[in-house]
Amino acid sequence: DIQMTQSPSSLSASVGDRVTITCRASQSISNSLNWYQQKPGKAPQLLIYVASSLQSGVPSRFSGSGSGTDFTLTITSLQPEDFATYYCQQSFNTPRLTFGGGTRVDVK
Amino acid sequence: QLQLQESGPGLVKPSETLSLTCTVSGGSISSSSSYWGWIRQPPGKGLEWIGSVYYSGSTYYNPSLKSRVTISVDTSKNQFSLKLNSVTAADTAVYYCARRNAYYAMDVWGQGTTVTVSS
Numbered sequence: 001d002i003q004m005t006q007s008p009s010s011l012s013a014s015v016g017d018r019v020t021i022t023c024r025a026s027q028s029i030s031n032s033l034n035w036y037q038q039k040p041g042k043a044p045q046l047l048i049y050v051a052s053s054l055q056s057g058v059p060s061r062f063s064g065s066g067s068g069t070d071f072t073l074t075i076t077s078l079q080p081e082d083f084a085t086y087y088c089q090q091s092f093n094t095p096r097l098t099f100g101g102g103t104r105v106d107v108k
Numbered sequence: 109q110l111q112l113q114e115s116g117p118g119l120v121k122p123s124e125t126l127s128l129t130c131t132v133s134g135g136s137i138s139s140s141s142s143y144w145g146w147i148r149q150p151p152g153k154g155l156e157w158i159g160s161v162y163y164s165g166s167t168y169y170n171p172s173l174k175s176r177v178t179i180s181v182d183t184s185k186n187q188f189s190l191k192l193n194s195v196t197a198a199d200t201a202v203y204y205c206a207r208r209n210a211y212y213a214m215d216v217w218g219q220g221t222t223v224t225v226s227s
Contacts, residue, residue, distance in 0.1 A: 001171065034213040036155075043204055043220050044155065049213035087155055091212035095143045095160040095168045102154045 002026055002090050006100035012108040019075040021103045023088035028068045032092035035064055035073045038102075039084045047086075048073065075105075083107060110135040112205050112218035120199075120225050126192040130205030130218060137186045138163040141210035146179060146190045148201040149220075156201075160208060161188050195225045 003026035013019050023033065031051040036044035046055045048064035051071060061076045075082055088100040116128035130144070137144065145160035159169040161179045169177050173192070181188040192199060202222050206214040 032212060036214075038155075043206075043217035044214070045217070046213050046215045049211045049215075053211070055213075055215065089155075089214070091208075094212045095145070095162075095208060096170075097145070097157040097160070097208075097214075099147075099155040099157065 002029060002092060002098050004088055004090055004098050004100035006086075006088055006103050008103060009101060010104040010106065012106055013078050014108045015078055015080055017078045017108075019078050019082075019105060021073045021086055021088075021105075023066075023071045023073070023100050025069045025071075025090055025092075029090045029092035031067045032090055032094070033064070033066065033071045034089045034091060035062075036087045036089065037082075037084045038087065044087060078105070110207065110216050112207065112216055114203060114205050114218045114221040116221060116223070118222055118224060120195055120223060121227050122196055122225055123194055126190070126195050126199060126223055126225070128190045128203055128205075128221065128223070130188050130190075132186045132188075132207075137181060137188065138183050143208040144181065144188045145206050145208055145214065147204045147206055147214070148199075149204070150198070150201045158190065158192075158203075197225050199223070200225045 005024045033051045035048040038044040052064045085104045120126045143160045146158040159179045178191040202220040204220045205218045207216040209215045
């Protein structure tokens with residue numbers, strides 16, 4: 001099984017900060033990596049697919065990069081509505097999926 | 109616009125079978141580019157993929173749950189279903205259904221349904 005490890009597990013930031021979240025795969029997954037945002041009590045929402053493509057309707061302050069085993073989600077200027085938990089997910093051996101453990105972004 | 113809605117009992121007794129259904133509206137479950145999946149989230153924890161089904165009936169399960177899970181599809185009703193047997197308190201979670209799109213991402217999710225395992 002492919003394991004996905006996110007870091008950090010949580011971080012504190014302020015509005016306007018640049019935020020970076022890392023996801024590492026236990027083996028190379030090419031660019032088969034998706035990012036989701038989840039707010040309390042809500043279903044996850046797709047932000048980024050195939051490592052760097054922005055899902056329709058997602059603000060351009062979100063971006064993704066990486067390939068192989070190391071990936072990054074960046075929020076260039078954190079907005080109040082961005083405080084949430086973020087998950088990466090590999091789709092390399094789709095339809096079998098694996099999620100990372102999540103990164104909680106809260107207010108500093 | 110494609111929408112998914114989970115339904116089923118919110119309370120299941122230990123050792124019994126959890127049964128949920130996801131109804132797809134605004135699109136066809138028989139789309140050749142879509143897989144349909146179940147994901148769960150225990151209270152305060154992360155997301156766990158349970159399994160996925162294709163409209164043809166092909167299924168794929170999380171190895172850690174495979175012995176207890178059955179996912180099926182009913183194209184006539186535009187629905188797919190989850191059965192998880194021999195449940196314990198560890199199966200208490202919010203259960204989501206979702207669509208995997210042509211880019212292999214889960215792009216449409218149901219709102220989730222809370223299932224509690226308790227006597």
